[in-house]
Amino acid sequence: MYLQDFEYFRPGSVEEACQLLFTYGFKAKAIAGGTDVLIKMKKDLLAPEVLVAIGQLPQLKNIEYIPGRGVVIGAGATHNDIQNSKVLHEKYLSVAEAAHQMANNQVRNLGTVGGNISNAVPSADMPPILIALDTTVKIVGTKGERTLLLEDVFTGPNQTVLEHDELITEFVIPDNGFTGSTYFKFGLRASGALAVVGVAAAVKMEGDVIKDARIVLGAVSPVPLRAKKAENFLKGKQAGGELFTEAGIMASHECRPISDIRASAEYRKDMVRVFTMRALDKAVNEGHV
């Protein structure tokens, strides 16, 4: 398989990259790990005349904890960078574990979290857990920068609020006091399979009372979906099996899955029920975020 001809730029900074995207407009596409872009080009779903390579910009690579801000993850961090990050193992093991559930080792060495978010596929594995932890996104363009909640970035399948000259530079998981979180993925195989259903949960516990909760569902609606009714239902209640069962039923009523080659809508709904129950149990009882 050969790719169509295009021009290639490797800018030295984010600003330069945005300028190139601005100059070439809709003819241009940013490429980070290339695991989505190049496959789309091979399948003739995309034919950019210009590729702007941002995968190796060192300023997009760091993962660190900044007191007062939270854990900062550069958009160019690969899934294996995240999976192996000491900072994340200490602070948010659930994020490292979610990255580990992606694809396979070779793809995780190439694919980036920025690409996973910007590509905006409903089954993507990183959005649910990051949204559950109230993650914010820094977006830089030729007209300046803005910060949004990750939750507000997605507008539809393959669609985000990003303007054509804008790039995500970093994700910040703020110190919001979650005591537990986790991501459950159901794929048809353990490796290299997209999520049929993904459920992330995050909780703030005080003793055994749930002070606050997030439930985020992947692959069951056009964009990652917060099960807000179930979240509200949990608030202020004593944690326990029956409560989780009920929250699971509520979440399964909230999602809007489709039937496709990988699973039927009914099956997905029922898996949301089961995984919400299990994710809540793990987030509450395993004692790590």
Place this chain on the structure above:
Amino acid sequence: MANFVVDTDGIKRYLVNITVNGTKYTKMIKANSLLVNFLREDLDLTGTKRACEQGDCGACTVLLDGKPVNSCMVLTLSVDGREVTTVEGLAANAKLDILQEKFMEHSAPQCGFCAPGILMSAKALLMKNPHPTEHEVREAIAGNLCRCTGYVHYVEAILDAAASQ
């Protein structure tokens, strides 16, 4: 950014410096060159295989700066200034790598098409983790599909190689 010249069709050819198996190559390539094709067609290193060409099978696995990647999903230009190791780079001084020895000893491959990719995934694992568990071996080669074997002999061979180094 790489220097380029424009050919008679108006298409840019970029200058790249890439180290493959310890040898430095300087080549002029088009932007659409994929690493797997560069290795096989420009450098005649046909040990790296091409199968699904969409990141699923791992036949094209090479090490990029020591990490396994699917070379069918890597633009050659993104490898400018970096180091690639292919299956041809495993043997040193006419001596096979211990993994290659053990693959033969255990009759791990059958048709062998997946073997170069599995060797590179296994090599990357042993460089990082000289004494992996069976589970770690299975995870390391989970991105390498084999249509002939049931992976059992591959896993045994890799564990044996780890024990024998």
